[in-house]
Structures are given as C-alpha cells and as structure tokens.
Amino acid sequence: MLLINCPWCGERDETEFSYGGEAGIVRPENPEILSDEEWGDYLFMRKNTKGVFTEQWNHSSGCRQWFLVKRDTVTYKIIDSYKFDRSDSENKGSK
Amino acid sequence: MQKNRIDQISEINKDKLLNFTFNGKKMQGYQGDTLASALLANDIKIVGRSFKYHRPRGIVASGAEEPNAIFQIGSGAKTEAGLKATQVDLYDGLIATSKKGWPSINFDIAIINDWMSKAFGAGFYYKTFMYPAKFWKFYEFFLRKLSGFGSAPDQKDPDNYDHKNIHCDLLIVGAGPAGLMSALCAVQTGAKVVIVDEKDRFGGKLLSSSEKINNIPAPEWAKNTQAILENSPNVTCLKRSTAFGYYDYNFITVCQHFKNHNLNQVKQRLWRVRAKQVILAQGAFERPLVFSNNDRPGVMLASAVSEYVKRFAVLPGRNIAVFTNNDSAYQTAIDLKQAGISDLVIIDSRKNNNSNAYLDVSSLAIEVKFNTAVINVRGNKHVDSIDLASINEATGIHDKEITQRKCDLLVYSGGWSPAVHLHSQSGGKNEWSNDLHCFIPIKSNQECESVGSCNGKWSLKDCLEDGLKKTKIILTNLEFDTPDVPLPEVEEKKYFSISPLWRVKSDIEPELIPKQFIDFQNDTSVTDIFLAVREGYENIEHVKRYTALGFGTDQGKLGNINGMAILGEVLGKPINEIGTTTFRPAYTPVSFGVCAGQDIGKFFDPIRKTAIHDFHDRLNVPFELVGQWLRPWYFPRSKETLYASVHRESLATRNSLGMMDASTLGKIDVRGKDAIAFLERIYTHDIANMSIGKCAYGLILGEDGMIKDDGVMARLDENHFYITTTTGGAATVLSWLEQWLQTEWPELDVYLTSLTDQLSTIVLAGPNSRKLLQKMGAKGIDSDELPFMHTAKTSINDLDVDIFRVSFSGELAFEVNVNSNSALSLWQAFMEHGKEYNITPYGTETMHVLRAEKGFIIVGQDTDGSVSPVDAGLGWMLSKNKDFIGKRSLTRKDSNKKNRKQLVGLYSVDKKSVVSEGSQLIKNKNKDKDNPVPMFGHVSSSYFSPILNQPIALALLENGRDRYDERLVAVSSDENEIEVIVTNPCFYDSKGERQNV
Numbered sequence A: 001m002l003l004i005n006c007p008w009c010g011e012r013d014e015t016e017f018s019y020g021g022e023a024g025i026v027r028p029e030n031p032e033i034l035s036d037e038e039w040g041d042y043l044f045m046r047k048n049t050k051g052v053f054t055e056q057w058n059h060s061s062g063c064r065q066w067f068l069v070k071r072d073t074v075t076y077k078i079i080d081s082y083k084f085d086r087s088d089s090e091n092k093g094s095k
Numbered sequence B: 001m002q003k004n005r006i007d008q009i010s011e012i013n014k015d016k017l018l019n020f021t022f023n024g025k026k027m028q029g030y031q032g033d034t035l036a037s038a039l040l041a042n043d044i045k046i047v048g049r050s051f052k053y054h055r056p057r058g059i060v061a062s063g064a065e066e067p068n069a070i071f072q073i074g075s076g077a078k079t080e081a082g083l084k085a086t087q088v089d090l091y092d093g094l095i096a097t098s099k100k101g102w103p104s105i106n107f108d109i110a111i112i113n114d115w116m117s118k119a120f121g122a123g124f125y126y127k128t129f130m131y132p133a134k135f136w137k138f139y140e141f142f143l144r145k146l147s148g149f150g151s152a153p154d155q156k157d158p159d160n161y162d163h164k165n166i167h168c169d170l171l172i173v174g175a176g177p178a179g180l181m182s183a184l185c186a187v188q189t190g191a192k193v194v195i196v197d198e199k200d201r202f203g204g205k206l207l208s209s210s211e212k213i214n215n216i217p218a219p220e221w222a223k224n225t226q227a228i229l230e231n232s233p234n235v236t237c238l239k240r241s242t243a244f245g246y247y248d249y250n251f252i253t254v255c256q257h258f259k260n261h262n263l264n265q266v267k268q269r270l271w272r273v274r275a276k277q278v279i280l281a282q283g284a285f286e287r288p289l290v291f292s293n294n295d296r297p298g299v300m301l302a303s304a305v306s307e308y309v310k311r312f313a314v315l316p317g318r319n320i321a322v323f324t325n326n327d328s329a330y331q332t333a334i335d336l337k338q339a340g341i342s343d344l345v346i347i348d349s350r351k352n353n354n355s356n357a358y359l360d361v362s363s364l365a366i367e368v369k370f371n372t373a374v375i376n377v378r379g380n381k382h383v384d385s386i387d388l389a390s391i392n393e394a395t396g397i398h399d400k401e402i403t404q405r406k407c408d409l410l411v412y413s414g415g416w417s418p419a420v421h422l423h424s425q426s427g428g429k430n431e432w433s434n435d436l437h438c439f440i441p442i443k444s445n446q447e448c449e450s451v452g453s454c455n456g457k458w459s460l461k462d463c464l465e466d467g468l469k470k471t472k473i474i475l476t477n478l479e480f481d482t483p484d485v486p487l488p489e490v491e492e493k494k495y496f497s498i499s500p501l502w503r504v505k506s507d508i509e510p511e512l513i514p515k516q517f518i519d520f521q522n523d524t525s526v527t528d529i530f531l532a533v534r535e536g537y538e539n540i541e542h543v544k545r546y547t548a549l550g551f552g553t554d555q556g557k558l559g560n561i562n563g564m565a566i567l568g569e570v571l572g573k574p575i576n577e578i579g580t581t582t583f584r585p586a587y588t589p590v591s592f593g594v595c596a597g598q599d600i601g602k603f604f605d606p607i608r609k610t611a612i613h614d615f616h617d618r619l620n621v622p623f624e625l626v627g628q629w630l631r632p633w634y635f636p637r638s639k640e641t642l643y644a645s646v647h648r649e650s651l652a653t654r655n656s657l658g659m660m661d662a663s664t665l666g667k668i669d670v671r672g673k674d675a676i677a678f679l680e681r682i683y684t685h686d687i688a689n690m691s692i693g694k695c696a697y698g699l700i701l702g703e704d705g706m707i708k709d710d711g712v713m714a715r716l717d718e719n720h721f722y723i724t725t726t727t728g729g730a731a732t733v734l735s736w737l738e739q740w741l742q743t744e745w746p747e748l749d750v751y752l753t754s755l756t757d758q759l760s761t762i763v764l765a766g767p768n769s770r771k772l773l774q775k776m777g778a779k780g781i782d783s784d785e786l787p788f789m790h791t792a793k794t795s796i797n798d799l800d801v802d803i804f805r806v807s808f809s810g811e812l813a814f815e816v817n818v819n820s821n822s823a824l825s826l827w828q829a830f831m832e833h834g835k836e837y838n839i840t841p842y843g844t845e846t847m848h849v850l851r852a853e854k855g856f857i858i859v860g861q862d863t864d865g866s867v868s869p870v871d872a873g874l875g876w877m878l879s880k881n882k883d884f885i886g887k888r889s890l891t892r893k894d895s896n897k898k899n900r901k902q903l904v905g906l907y908s909v910d911k912k913s914v915v916s917e918g919s920q921l922i923k924n925k926n927k928d929k930d931n932p933v934p935m936f937g938h939v940s941s942s943y944f945s946p947i948l949n950q951p952i953a954l955a956l957l958e959n960g961r962d963r964y965d966e967r968l969v970a971v972s973s974d975e976n977e978i979e980v981i982v983t984n985p986c987f988y989d990s991k992g993e994r995q996n997v
C-alpha cells in the first residue's frame, strides 16, 4: 500500500486517496474545430509509461484537494508530490 | 495411550492433561502440545489422503511447511477448515477431522487413482475433464468429493476479529537467533520495535538446539531474551503471529492468533504495520529428499523430528534411519541417540569426509553408511523397511545391488532453503548460491534486510553476528545512537557441509520405478516434471501451472527447490537459469474472519438515514437500500402486498395528494462570481438566460457525451445556484465538479458546498398539493405567482422553507426544502393537515411507477453509461449556443451511427403480463434455442400502471423511435416470453397538462 504525501496534509495511506490518471491532459480550448481523431486522442488515449509518470491524485477521504504525483511505475516509488500551482508543474489536466 | 511420549525435560506440562478427538477417536495430550505433537504422541501415522492419488500421508514437518496434516478443527459455527496441525495449539475439547479420504482415511475408494496413476500424470485435469462440456457437473461432483480441503461453516462465525494499525521504527519478522539478536540490539536505543513470531514463544530453532550462548543453553538464552523484550516499553512482542504479506512502502500485514479466547475476546487480530525499516529473520526450511515412495507415513524431516523429541518429548519411532546429504541431520541422530534410540543408522549420500559431525556421531557409536542412498520405501500404510543401494559418485546413479533394512521411522534432510518469501514479496530478487546450494536474497527494493539463516547464514554465530551487524547499521541510519552491544560468546556445532542430491537416480526410466514425490500437497512427482518438459513446458512458471508444483496451501515451502533443480536437470540447465516462481501474499492461509475484522454486519458499510426515518420506522415500512441510504420502499397498510400498496399510493397521488421523503437527493450549493460560466460548461442547457427564481431540469454528461447524472437546478440569485443530483450520484458528482474546478479551471471563482444532510426534502404531489400548502400558511404559491419550474421562499407552520415547483410524477407538485432539524415535525404536520385530502405517503416503488408513466428516466436504471441524451429522447436539452462537457462527443461518428438504442415505451399485448426488467427484445417467439437470435434491445423499467390499468415498460431499442407500433417479444432470463408493442415512452398525460395547473 502506497504512502502518499498530500501537499496539504502530509503522508497518508493510499486508502485515503483516489486516483485521477495521467496528468497534463488539457481540455482543448475549442473542441468544435477538432477532428474526430483529435478529440478521440484527448478523450481516450493515455500513455502507459514504464518509469517515471506524472499523475493526478485526490485526497478524497481527507482534504479533498487534487494534486500531482511523480511515481515510478516499475518500483512504485513516489519521487515527488506537489500542488497544481507549483511553477514547474504540468499545471492543467482533467479526465 | 500416548505410546510415543518419552520421559524427558521439555516444554510440555505433564500435569495438565488435555482431551481431544481425532476423526471421532478420543485421545489425550498435554498442555504445550501442538495438535501435531499430540497426534504423534498417540502414534497416529496416517493423517490424511493425498490430493490426486489418495495415498496415505503422515506428518512430515513441524511448522508452516507441513503439507499433509491439514484438518477441519472444531464443529458447528466455529469450525475452521484447512488448518495445519503443526500450527494448532492443543486445547481441551479440540475436535480435529481429516477432510480428505472418502469414506475414511484408512480405507479410501479413490486409492484406485494411485493404481491407475499412469493415467493421472501432469495436466491430467486439463486433458481429461474438458469434454464434453455437459459432463462437467458430473466431474465436479466427484472431484469436489475427492479433493476437498475442508468445509466452510454453514452458520455465522460467532468469534470476534479485529484490526490494529501500528507504526514503528523497526519491524523484526522472526524471533530465532538472528531476530532476537537484532531486537536485543535495538531495544537499547529506545527505537520503537515490533517483533513477531509464529510460535507461542520466542526462540525458533534455538528451542530445540543443544548449543550454548554466553555459556547458557540456547533455549534458556531465548527465554531470557524474550523476558528482556517483553519488559521493554518500546518493544511490542507479538507471539503466535505470522507476517503474511509485504506490500509497498514497508506495509506489512501480520495475523495474530489468541490462545484460549472466549466469545467476548478477540480470536484473531490483523496488525497493519507500517515500519521505517524491516528485518527479515524468518529462518530456513529444511528440504526433503526425493526417492521412491518418499511420501509414506513415517518419513519425516530431520529438524522436525528433533523438535518433536526435544520440545514435546515425543519419539515417533523406535527403529530409525536418518537419510541425508548434509551435516545438519547428524544432530537429529544425536538427539535420537540421547533420547534412548539404539536401532539407529545414518545413510549419507556423500563420501566420508571426517567432518566434525561424523566424529561426533562416531563417538556416540552411531553407524554411518556413506555413499549410500535410500532408493525405495516399503510398507503399504507406513514405513516398515527401506531399500538401500550405494551410489556411483560420478553419475549419481545407484547400484543394482540392494540391501533391505527394517525401520519404523525414516528421517531425512536434503539441506536448507532460506525463507525468502517476504523478501520476494517486497520486490527483492534472489540469487542461486553455488556454495550454499540454495537461493539467497539479494538487495531488496524496500527498506528491508534479511538476516540469519533466511540470508544463508547457517551457523549460530553467523546468525547472531548477521543480526547484530545489520541492526546496528539500520539504527544508525535511523539516527539512533549506535548501540554498544557485543556479540555473545557462542559454543556451536558447525554442521552445515552439504553436497546436493536432488533426486535418487536410477538407470531405468523414472516412469518405471515407484513414484518419487516432490510436492506432497499436490502429488507432483519427478515423472510429472519429465512429462511437462516432453510436452513443451520449460519455463518454471509454466511447469508450475502444468504440474501444480507449489500450488498447495503450503505454497511449495517443502518441495519447490527440489522441483526447480530437477527441472534444471531435465533441461540440462543450472538452477540459477531456472529461477524461482513468483512469491505472493499470503505466506500462510489467512481466515476471511480476520480479513473482515469488525467490518461486518451493520459495520460493513455506513447506513444513512433521513431526518424523517423514525416516522417510517415506526410504521415498520420495508426499506430499500439506495447507495448507502435507507429509503422507504412502500407504505403498506396492515398486511398489504407491495402490489396493493403501490396501487393505492399511486392512485391517491394521481387523484388527490401523495407525499414522499426525497431527502436523499444530492443537494449542492454553487456560488461565486463565475458560477454561471462554470455551470454553462457542466450542464447541457443555457444557464445565463435563466431568471432568478427559475428552475430547470439539468443533464450532466461525461466528456464521452453519455448521460452521467441529472436533476433539478435553480437560480437563487445573481451568482447563486442550487443543484440537485440523483441519490446515488451525489458524492460522485460533487467530486467530479471539484475535479474540474481544481485541475482544469482553477481560475474560476466558484464555491461548492454539499447541503445533502443539512436540508431535507418533502415532495407533495397531486391535484390537492397546493391547497394543503396554502392551508398551512404558505404564501405566494398561486399558479401566477409561482409558475411551473420556479422556486420561492415562504414559511409553513413558522418554519422557513424553500419551495420548488417541479414534478417527477407529472402531477402538480412541490418539493419543500426545510432544515433537517425540523423535517420530522413538518412531515408530521403535513400528515395531520393533509387528512382531509387523504394524504398518502409513498415510497420509491410508487415514485418509479409515477415517473415511468411519464417516461422520465432514472439515471443508472434506464441509462448505463452508453446512453446519450439523443438516445434518451432528450436532444431538445442540448444547447446550440455554447460548449459544454461532452458536447463534442455527440457529433462523433459513433454517436450518430445507425442502430443506436433509443428509449421507447412498451405495452404488453395481453394487457396483463408485466415483463421482467432485463428482458431481451427479439423479433419472434424463440423457436430454435441453439442459435443465437438477434437481440434488438432490453427492458430497463417495467411496472403495472394503476392509473392506466395495464403493464407498461421502458426499453432501449435499436432505432426505437422509428419502430412505434411494432410488435416484439420480450424474453426474460427464465425464458418467459411476452408479446409487446413499441410506443412512445410517455404513457400518461403526454401534453403535460396536469403539472401546469
């Protein structure tokens, strides 16, 4: 069970969190002008990274804040966790 | 009659006699016995039958690796299946039953499998029971009868289980020499330590050792150390506790068993340990040797026999042979000699090397035959003699010349394998050591170190030193002062030289000699490995699955390494190229009870009750669980049925006045200067042009364009909205809205607050609903003041309320929101004042009927995540003036393809039969049952409509809106066929006049 560092609350068990998938999937500004394929890419296509992966987590049974986590998908080691407004963050993205 | 009990100092208390029964037979043991030691004391030889061939089997081991002595313990509600006798402490009144063996373990019908064993090789189950499919039920009946490990209790478990969380600096798994040394070192620093061990006392192998530590006998040193640890406030000592799972971030699960628990106490506890550092000191497992009939009762592991003799004063034989390929079994021979055995021989597959061990046994006049192997065991139900032959040093093949020797106990040792299970679960790798002839753990992925014999350290001194050294480093890394703990003086025996012997080879094919077993629990033998390779399986993971090697509840603790080595031999590869199979939790079987802990019954999931619940409860209404909410299903009068009750409730509502507790609706307050901009993106309809006080039916789509949730929303002020969600969707929708706000549009100034619990909602529906409200003082709700789909504040009975004139029934209706503290009194006031209108409370079932008559969908019942607004006939709700979540998906090719399923209504042709929800819609009555018939859709809602006096249903049907008036057949899962006519989903008051008065 992962130990996740919520940037607001500190280290907590994984069971307090819910997973939000790959970070940095930005909703297109103007969906109407996209082709079906481009829209499909936004909607369905996700990376299956082996190694360090940036993902969204929600402290759903705690402060309910969303934040970003860099995690190695091979070792499950969490390298970093930080708020959306940190300057180097991939600061947008939803489902 | 404890025939095998000897007079010797041990851990058992001979003053405390305990009675127990085994397979119905009364027996006695002593306080301090395990069930296994008590059975051996009573000279019980056969404890069960094997999985496939139903061969008789006896006790082999003394711990978690025991493959044969697996019993049903206890009876009735408290019965437990699959317990290993070696891990069950004897208590007075214990009832043990062997579950394998039918009709009995001594006469077993399926022994025929053994005589026919040629036909039952590896892959037998895959090959034989596949065809024809119709026979499977017959096969299954027999297989279950023949191979069960036990029966589940048929009553509720009356015992208590619980969970406990603990955080520590250091978790030590195993309290043998290395683990105790580690704990003794850590205890001095003040570090928070947890130490766990399977047995009821600390010491592990020290308890049956004849060595000395600091000049005192090893068992006594273990006892003293345990006392030190138990008296240290910073140490948690968990005995009778097994660490069975090692998960990410040093999260370890430990199952603790309590002795002599009564019903008010906890029987087992699950410890959830989060440790900064972990020391694994689980020890090593002794390996069996592989030769013909090596599974006969009376063939036992050497270290286990030592343990039974020294700890339990049990001597399971009188004429004993010790077969070994290494020195450690020499100690067992010494223990047996000292227990008074004179008929004793050591059969050593190695040549004489004048080791210390040899010199020691020679001085006790124990005979040793070098260069010799046991090639076969004779005796039908128990060892009565063994065949011996010398082995050719170069080829490893035994000579043809055979001598026989009588014996009633054969003790064997094939060397030792470190218990690398938890290390492997932690993500650590193992490496084959050509010096030690076993897998040893190499660097773990996590903060964990293996010490002692589970790290390949065999001598007592090496174990203590390994534990001490690594613990000092760990404590220093944890920033504790490095403790000044010296290595104890050790008087030890260095009995660990080994020369591998993976199987006794013969110059004839393995198929032609009696079976040489590798895995006792699954009856995997040498020939199965040969067969698997012949049939093309070479990877150990494949061979494991084909032969069932290591699949049992002992997880191959005994036989796996032998199996891997023999696979290596057949493939001509060294073992390190074969590798190990994956080790997974649980290390030993864990009960469902302890996994569930206290989370059972009413604690399984929280139950939510509305503020009006007590009223419903007093009427004894049946409740329906909706999400976590208990909602009244219907309100029966005296002994009314569901049908009669719904009939009465729905007609009363349509004709006069019905009332429903709708407090479970999700309610969210939305405010902030960007509330409009936000809601425009969330809902499909236009928000900005809603006037203050206006309500709207709102639809929320996923980004894939499919209906996600729906509900009424209202504009309360310039930048203030109130939205409702479905009962089941409340939490999901709120989270989803928060996700968009936090991750995608953090620039929007919007605040979301859940009001679900703070506000209660009472629905008044029916032609007399306005009259009741006005009678009770509500102002400003005339049809010109409060038109349909508008909201207003007023007060009733001096209570401030918000009234929403919306309708889910098609009738004139008002949803009244009131502070939850006042909800019950308002409900009761409505009941009182509504008498003159025959006010009738109704439940979820009537609500469903009323809305289905109007063709209103229930999200999650009439939709399933693949229904778009267009499919549901709600295309009119999609704004053309703005973007919203999911809009782009509605113009994807797939969203507009032909044959999409659309919401329709169905009438039953006979006007009587109510179709089953979930029925499939097909063209004609089903004639040819073997051919799949085309299915055009399915029934999502179905009821008898009291107001229409006939059955109605909603369905999702391919091209449904083009098929009105078509006749179809609805087929239920029990193949009941009902003819239906397709129609518009709105069955009643299609112009909507009733709600607009």
Ligand SMILES: [Zn+2]
Pocket (backbone or CB within 6 Å): A006, A007, A008, A009, A010, A059, A062, A063, A064, A065
């Ligand atoms: Zn938090």
